[in-house]
Amino acid sequence: MYKVLLVDSNRRSREETRQLVDWRRLGFDIQTYADHASDALAYIDGGQISLILISLKDSHAEGMSACEQIRQRSRVPIILIGGPDEFDVVRKALTFQVSDYIAHPMQAADLIAGLQSVMKQLDAASSRASQPLWRTSSAKDPDKPIIDIVKQFVQEHLNQNITLKMLSSLLHFNCAYLGQKFKDHENMSFNEYLLQQRMERAKLLLEQTDMRIYEIASEVGYTEIDWFYKKFKAYTGASANEYRKQCVITA
DNA sequence: TCATAAGAGTCCCGCTCACC
C-alpha cells in the first residue's frame, strides 16, 4: 500500500477527493493531509510518502514553488489538480517532472488513470531499488504528458478551429517540433489524428441523431460545409448522406 | 530545439442537382 499526501486547504474538497475513488483498492492510502503546498516539504524528508497530490485551486504560485522545492529534495511522484485551460501552468509543471496533471473538476476516471500510471512507476522503482524513481519511467517516455495534453485538448475542443500552431503557442513549443513529437508518439501526424477524431464523431452523430449534415459539420469543427463533404467522403468512401442511409438499412 | 521550403490542408466562390 503506497502512502499519499493530499495537499488541499479546502476540507470539503479534500473529502470529495477522498471519496472520488476506492483508494485502497487501487493500492493507495491517503494518510496525511496538508493545508498548503509548502507544508508538503516537511513530509518529504521522512521518506514515508509515495505520492503527493496537490490542488492548485488556491494558489498556482505556491503550488509551483512547492513542486520546485520538492523536486530539489526528492523524486517522489506528484499529481497536480488545476484548471482545464491553464497551459502555462501545465508547461511549467512539466519542467518539474510532475507525473500527471488533472483538470478540475476532477473525474474519477482521470484520477484512476493517474494513480495507475504512478503505481507502475512505484512498482518499477521498488523492483529496481538502486535506480532513481523518476528516471526509470521518464527516461522511457519524457514527452508523453505533452502528447496527452494535446490529445485531451483535441477531444475537448473538437468543435472549434484547432491548429497545431495554436496549440504549440499555448504550450510554448515550436510548432514544427511539437508536430514531430506528436508523430513520433502516435505514428500519425497531428492533422491525421484531428481528422480521425472529427470523422469518428461525425459518423456517430450521423448514426445516432437526426441532425442536418451542415449542423454535424459545424459540431465537429468544420466552418466550411463543402470541405466537410470532401473529407468525409475521402475518409469513409461514402458521402455523409449515403453513410447515414447505409446505417439506417443495416439497423 | 529551431528555421525553412515544399507539399498538404483549408477557405472561398461558383456551380449543379434533387427535393419540396
Added chain:
DNA sequence: GGTGAGCGGGACTCTTATGA
C-alpha cells in the same frame, strides 16, 4: 424559387520533413 447536398478549382495558410 428556396434549401440542402455535393463537386471543382484557385488562392492562401498551415503542417511536415529536413538540415543545422
